[in-house]
Amino acid sequence: MPSPLYAVALNPALPPDLLGRLVAAADADEDLARALADRADLAPEQVRRLAARDEDTAVRLALGGLLHASDVDPSTRPLVALALLDEGRGDPAWAPRLARHPDPYVRRLLASCPGLPDETAELLAADPTIAVPAELGCHTGRTDLLARLAAHPEAEVRLWVADNRATPPVLLTRLLDDDDVGVRRQAAGNPATPGAAAALHLDDRPEVRGRLAEHPGLPSAAYHRLAEEPACWIRCNLAVNLGIDPALMHRLAADRDTDVLGRLAHHPALPLDLLERLAVTVRIGPVLLPRIAAAEPAELARLADSPEPRVRMLAAEHRDLPPTVRDRLAADPDAAVAKSVAPHPGLPPARLTALLDRFGAKVAAAVAANPDAPAVLLDRIATTEPAPLRALRAIAAHRRAGPGALARCLASADRRTAEAAAGHPGLPPGAIAALVREALPPFTGSRPDPGVPVTDGPMTAR
Template sequence: MPSLLYAVALNPALPPDLLRHLLRAGDTDEELAQALADRPDLTPQQVRRLAGRDQGTAVRLAYGGLLRAPDVDPVTRPLVALALLDEGRGDPAWAGQLARNPDPYVRMRLGSCPGLPDGAADLLAADADTEVLGDLGLHTDRADLLVRLAGNPDAEVRRWVAANEAAPAGLLTTLLTDPDVRVRRQAAGNPTTPGAAAARHVDDHPMVRQQLSEHPGLPAHVYHQLAEDPAPWVRGNLAENPGVDPTLMHRLATDDGCDVRRRLAHHPAIPLDLLERLAVTVRIGPALLPRIADADPAELARLARSPEPRVRMLVARHRTLPAPVRDALADDPDAAVATSVAPHPGLAPTRLAALLDRFGTVLATAVAANPDAPTALLDRIATTEPVPAKALRAIAAHPHAGPEALTRCLASPDERTAEAAAANPALPSEVIAALVRGTWSGGTARPAGPGTSPRQAGETL
């Protein structure tokens, strides 16, 4: 029950009187208080009440935009003040105080806050804690501080400076010659490191070459040299590098490493003919590929007519297909293609029902994930035995889920399914009340007890 209580605390349909009950319960239940802190409809008084409970809850309220700078004392609540500074809504005057805070974690977190005043940054740059210096080195955009930190005797500090894309080009070039391989590695992969300087380290330590293979500005001949590297992770990084040319992509498409070919399929500029070849030689995974996402309508239509179902499946993962292409894929005889297109918005209820008729529970999860799936179809899936656990989970979070289906989801042994149902605003009001009052018994609302009104039962919280 506790996990369902935390979930129902997020339910947008929670009535004000039950919200007040949960706020009282949150006084002694930290997890419940933090769940309530994620609600966007809290009154200023309720926000102050939750913020006063503990610092963790106040931090959530700050990141959620509900807590204001005048409500925060940076001395007693430094982590809350940091959250507001991190969001750009804090008082810049706090930075100097926080830079002197005795807790090194507070000082370290301060170094990553945007718009850090110069005085606070200077204090952090003089800090004795190397973690504080490292975080400042990664995030500051002040060239003078970066040069200063790059001379620190601790390699960890220099490593974070080498990762900072705001570091001056000359400084990054110097860090490429650092005696510590970790520093050289970081500088080699920094996209703002001059490509010509980075290229001179193509024969460096394997760790350096691994990071170098991610650099987008190397000369073409260096990429071709890295394509011969014996380390598959070097070639794998290269396969996703936006700087490689189509000639090298064709070469990598024949690589012995299946992970290299899989990562090449995710390259945003891969030629479509090469992507079609890769689709039948490597398991690409369920994600929409960048090149497919950027394809124009004519390209999508051509790929959707491919005789190879694995190519059609790549197109079916697109979620803004032209209607004729979308509907044609929904009529595809291949179950994998149909599964990929079933969640596409805009599919008519009749087509969704036809998909379920043709493929049964194989497509239940994909159909239940469609944002336009009607209540009747979701009810049908929820009452089909056996219903796939993932399908029930999709129904539990669906805005069209009906009371009967949600009640069944709420009784699911799968915790995520039950929690999604408890947070669904379509959940019947009497069930929401029973969850708050602790009278829910996994399918029914128990009576509150003789002589006790439902309102009184809630008041005991």
């Protein structure tokens, strides 16, 4: 069985003495250090010890709010400084220094940070490593810089300017005529590109037409022409485009390609009658479709009353059903419908038990995933022989799982199940201690790193 130690390191019920042991053990275990860096209850000296171990761990601590600008020296920990700058918690004075950093990777990351000082942005725009101004072209909102980068001699830079939604429409229109097809492709799909200008490029290469099919602002006639494309992947792009109208949706619903139909089923504005048709012609599976998520109570009731179980299953995936509709679907004779509705919050224990009695292993994982499933029902599922793997995974993550069910999950040969159980806050302290003892050598006392300060105050990066 794989060691669940890294999940234990994230367990909010981890006792302070065991947390100290894990922090000490992280000196020799990179993955353990990164897991511990995600905790919010580290003492200041533990934060400093982990941060001094390596820069990746320090970045995680910074992203978690445990390291601040005063703790960081950007000359020795540039990636930590960049993480803080990207979140708006860094020192703006760092930016010009990092823009001159010898590592182009550092300069590229800096170019993606928001709110760069003008001096820094100018340096990055003129950077000799093409990836740096390209990154800036993707993220900057300064129109003067975008105009300059749109005329850059390297296509890679112009391409990312064409992808930036802050690029002015006049520049995007110009980039539609770029010599490089990649640049034209990005401009064709940018929602900020004027639709009328983009529609003039329907005779361009297939990769450009494929991005045009994603543009939400084309004239209706352009969409209907794209519906005639022989390449199904272009029609697939069109099928989920928020700009197409119901008339085109009906036309696409007659498409012979099941991939196109499957994508169309995911359109958030699909007429309900079309969705009902698609449910019986293409395999949609147990997923909450955008149109179902936005359905009104009367529409959900209509779907739940359908004689077709695949239509009822669509409604059963909704997690805010009216109680009458929810209970009706919970009593459905079709196992697939019952499985879809079983995780619905609000189902009383008696109905969940009835679902398990009727369908057994077919719905066990779905019942275990219900947030209101009682501990006694989770215990019953966990002790079933053989317990379905998906059910054990759901139990290991369930807030109501008791010690017995968690012990069964912890003993699972499935890594995901064991790790989820090891990180469960309901795991008894004795079980947590046993996991630590199994994974770590015997504790012989504290082993402080002499290079790590143990007093409070800013971290001194080395």
